[in-house]
Amino acid sequence: MKRPFKKILILSPFLILFIIVLILFITKDKPPIAEIKDAQQSISQAKNAHADKYAKKLFKNASTSYDIAIKFWKEENERFFLFRDFDLVKEQSIKAAKLAKAATAEAQSNTKNLNREVKREIDALKEKIDYFEKHFDQIPQVDAFRKQHNKGKLLFAEARLAFEKSDLNLAKLKIDQSKKIINSTYFQAENILKNYFKNFSEWQRWSKNAISFSKENNTYSIVVDKFARKCFLYYAGNLKETFDIDLGSNWMGEKNQQGDKSTPEGNYKIIDKKENGRSRYHKALLINYPNEDDLRRFAENKRKGLVSSNRRLGNLIEIHGDGGKGADWTEGCVALSNRDIDRLYSKCSVGTRVTIVGSLRPLSEIIN
Amino acid sequence: MKNKFLLSLSALAIALFVFSGCAKVPQAEIDNANVAIEAAKTAQADVYVPEAFAALQDSMNVAVTSIEAKKSKLFKSYKNEKAQLINVVAISEDVKAKTEARINELKAEIQQTLTDITTIVEENKTLITQAPKGKGGSTVLMAIKAEIATIETSAAEVQAAVGTESFIATLDKAKAVKEQASNINNELKAVIEKYTKK
Numbered sequence: 001m002k003r004p005f006k007k008i009l010i011l012s013p014f015l016i017l018f019i020i021v022l023i024l025f026i027t028k029d030k031p032p033i034a035e036i037k038d039a040q041q042s043i044s045q046a047k048n049a050h051a052d053k054y055a056k057k058l059f060k061n062a063s064t065s066y067d068i069a070i071k072f073w074k075e076e077n078e079r080f081f082l083f084r085d086f087d088l089v090k091e092q093s094i095k096a097a098k099l100a101k102a103a104t105a106e107a108q109s110n111t112k113n114l115n116r117e118v119k120r121e122i123d124a125l126k127e128k129i130d131y132f133e134k135h136f137d138q139i140p141q142v143d144a145f146r147k148q149h150n151k152g153k154l155l156f157a158e159a160r161l162a163f164e165k166s167d168l169n170l171a172k173l174k175i176d177q178s179k180k181i182i183n184s185t186y187f188q189a190e191n192i193l194k195n196y197f198k199n200f201s202e203w204q205r206w207s208k209n210a211i212s213f214s215k216e217n218n219t220y221s222i223v224v225d226k227f228a229r230k231c232f233l234y235y236a237g238n239l240k241e242t243f244d245i246d247l248g249s250n251w252m253g254e255k256n257q258q259g260d261k262s263t264p265e266g267n268y269k270i271i272d273k274k275e276n277g278r279s280r281y282h283k284a285l286l287i288n289y290p291n292e293d294d295l296r297r298f299a300e301n302k303r304k305g306l307v308s309s310n311r312r313l314g315n316l317i318e319i320h321g322d323g324g325k326g327a328d329w330t331e332g333c334v335a336l337s338n339r340d341i342d343r344l345y346s347k348c349s350v351g352t353r354v355t356i357v358g359s360l361r362p363l364s365e366i367i368n
Numbered sequence: 369m370k371n372k373f374l375l376s377l378s379a380l381a382i383a384l385f386v387f388s389g390c391a392k393v394p395q396a397e398i399d400n401a402n403v404a405i406e407a408a409k410t411a412q413a414d415v416y417v418p419e420a421f422a423a424l425q426d427s428m429n430v431a432v433t434s435i436e437a438k439k440s441k442l443f444k445s446y447k448n449e450k451a452q453l454i455n456v457v458a459i460s461e462d463v464k465a466k467t468e469a470r471i472n473e474l475k476a477e478i479q480q481t482l483t484d485i486t487t488i489v490e491e492n493k494t495l496i497t498q499a500p501k502g503k504g505g506s507t508v509l510m511a512i513k514a515e516i517a518t519i520e521t522s523a524a525e526v527q528a529a530v531g532t533e534s535f536i537a538t539l540d541k542a543k544a545v546k547e548q549a550s551n552i553n554n555e556l557k558a559v560i561e562k563y564t565k566k
Contacts, residue, residue, distance in 0.1 A: 022442075031440045036433055044426050070432065077439040084440070137511045146511060150518035150548075157544035170540075249510075326562055327509065 031073060032090035039066050039093045042100035046107065053169055054114065055106035062099035069093040114168045121175045122163060125156055128182055135366065136189035138328060140250045145185050152181030193363055196252055199265070203357035206267055210355040211237055220352050222319070222344070224334055226251055226263060227359035227366070231319070231336060233344060240347075243340040246323040248332040252358075254297070255289075255332060257307050258314025263332050264289050268354040273345065274318075282321030282338045283345045287354050289317035319344065319354065391444045393435060397453035401428055404460030413467040415534055416474070420463045427456050474535035478526070481542040485523045488549040492516050495556040512552055519549050 043062055046052075051059040069092035076084045132149065136142050142149075159174035207223050214221035215237025223232045226247060233241040248261040255264035272286040290298065290313045301307040314332075321342075323335025334356070336344060359366070405428060413421040431452040438444045496513060522545045529538050 031437060033433070033437050040426075040429050040433060044422070047422050070436070073436050077436055081440075133511075143510060143514065146514040147518055150515050151522075153515075154518065154522055154544055154548055157547050158540055161540055161543055161547075165540075326559065 031076070031086045032093055035090050035093035035097065036069060036073070039069065039096035039100065042097040042104070046100040046103040049104045049107045050111065051100070051103035051107035053107075054110040055103040058099055058103035058106055062096050062103055065092045065096035065099060069096060111168060114172060115166075118159075118163055118168055118171045118175060121179065122156075122160055122171075125159075125175065125179055125182060128186055129153060129156060132182070132186055132189065136186070136193075139189060139192055139252055141192050141252070142185075142189050145188055148181055149185040152178050152185065155181065190367070192252075193367075196358060197363040199358060200362055203265070203359060206355050207357055207360055210234070210267070210353050213353055220348055222348065222352060222354045223360070224263075224319075224354065224356040225360045226265070226356065228361065231334060231340075231344070233347065235347075241343060243336050243344065244324060244326075246325050246330060246335040247328045248330045249328045251328050255294070255314070255317075256298070256301060257311040259331075261330075261332055263330075263334060263356065264294060264317060265356050265358055266291055266293055268317075268356065270348055270350050270352045270354060273348075273350060275345070279318070279320060281318075281335070283341045284318040284320035284333075285345065285348060285352075285354075286316070286318050289315060391438075391446055393439070394446045394450045394453060397450050397457075398432075398435070401431065401453045401456040401460070404457040404464075408460045408464045408467065411464045411467045412471075413463045415536070416467045416470040417463060420466055424456070424459050424463050427452070427459055431456060471535055474539055475530070478530060478535065478539050478542050481539065481546050482523060482527055485519070485542070485546050485549050488546070488553050489516060489520055489523070492549065492552050492556060495553070495560060498560060512556060515548070515552055519545055519552070522548075 039062075043059075043066055046055070046059055046062060051062075069089050072092060073086070073089045076086055076089065129152075155174050155178035159171050159178055162168075162171035162174055210221045210223050211234050213219070214234040218236045220240075221234045223234065224230075224245065225232070229245050229247065231243040231245045232239055233243070247263045250261040251263045253262060254266075255262040266289075268287040268289055268291055270285045271288045274284040274286060278284075294313060298307065298313045302309055302311075317333055319334045319336065319341070321336060321338045321340075323330075324337030324340070325335075329335075405424060408421060408424065413424070431449055434452065435446065435449045438446060438449065492512075493516065496509065496516075522541070526538060526542045526545060529541065
């Protein structure tokens with residue numbers, strides 16, 4: 001009996017120590033694995049929602065909290081298990097998960113808003129570019145800043161491609177860069193137009209007079225709207241026909257000298273009807289350009305030094321055929337398609353009034 | 369009898385040692401995995417295959433969490449974690465290979481787009497010469513010529529940018545230039561068709 005007792009006596013402290021250690025280990029606080037996994041999953045979800053791009057600050061804070069939690073966890077694991085304390089690990093994990101979830105929500109909201117904003121800006125800028133090309137591309141003076149405008153168009157194309165790829169930040173950056181250039185060229189072109197339209201009230205008066213003349217004399221009157229590229233035929237004050245026209249390449253503004261490829265503005269009349277080979281085009285209605293006003297202005301321009309003294313004013317401005325090309329290619333004449341000149345030619349006679357104006361519509365109406 | 373007692377005591381001590389203390393953290397595997405992830409990042413996997421790279425990082429995070437969880441246990445074995453880390457290395461190598469493949473794909477696409485641009489620009493220049501007499505002086509045609517010039521300059525800029533910035537950004541620029549060149553091509557063809565119909 002003596003020997004077993006001795007054995008038990010020797011063994012018991014080990015066993016007791018083992019049992020105590022085991023109890024302490026089991027009852028001791030466990031690391032917050034569930035919280036860490038939740039943080040990990042939340043950050044992963046935030047990344048999938050592109051929170052790193054669209055909720056940068058929250059995502060960064062979430063990642064930092066997670067990194068701190070892992071760092072604390074590693075440090076605690078290095079300590080003797082009785083001295084381990086996972087409170088800070090748990091706290092940082094919960095914080096990381098919370099921030100990551102907030103980052104996901106913010107990224108989703110920001111993505112939605114940015115998507116809407118960029119889409120709206122792309123549509124608006126596309127409209128502006130189309131407008132520019134429709135109305136300003138044909139303004140000869142626009143050549144001076146066309147290169148700049150084309151750069152803006154390229155940036156716009158990049159913005160649209162980025163938008164299609166859902167890279168909204170890049171799309172926004174490109175659309176802003178493009179907008180800056182397009183708005184600048186648009187502004188310059190608009191100013192050119194504004195200057196051009198300073199004569200609008202005079203054009204209005206001319207066209208009213210032409211229509212009144214047609215009404216009072218039960219006769220035909222032609223009104224040419226250069227900006228709209230339209231030729232209107234009135235009879236007895238009523239609009240009878242509308243034709244598309246082509247003009248000279250330097251169509252904007254008054255004709256100042258021979259060869260300037262500009263189409264004159266003013267009140268004229270037909271002085272000759274040409275067909276059967278008398279015109280280089282398919283039929284032509286020659287007008288009395290230059291009239292007295294043109295001659296007076298030309299002389300004044302020469303006096304002011306705006307036109308060189310050896311320059312001539314030119315003549316032979318016609319409404320002729322071979323047009324309908326959708327481009328400004330004449331030397332300053334008004335060109336109609338052959339079918340249209342046939343109709344116009346048949347109705348007009350020598351003496352028919354021809355009024356050429358910059359525009360019949362005010363600039364505000366055109367721009368809006 | 370005394371020997372038997374000592375043997376039992378030793379067995380208990382060995383068992384305790386085996387189940388609690390002897391399982392070492394697979395540091396070599398952790399280091400290998402980190403090196404492999406870093407290599408994938410250096411290859412710009414985060415730029416060219418971001419989803420695959422994020423999945424790789426997630427795998428590493430899971431392995432690290434698992435290791436730390438094991439550290440807190442009395443009886444631990446890192447067998448599964450070692451396997452996870454070896455898998456992370458394999459995934460890293462795969463991600464790196466995918467990155468390189470994607471870069472080569474992008475480079476080829478950039479060169480193809482630039483070749484397409486050159487072809488379209490040349491065709492556009494020919495189309496302009498085919499434009500009927502009288503139209504050469506038109507502002508519309510002047511506008512198109514100016515746009516072709518801008519496209520040529522931009523294509524040269526794209527070519528110069530290859531390798532100096534992300535291949536994705538370069539390809540996006542090239543695509544935008546090609547789109548503009550194609551728009552002009554269609555516009556010119558439409559104008560010529562309209563003209564020749566008259």
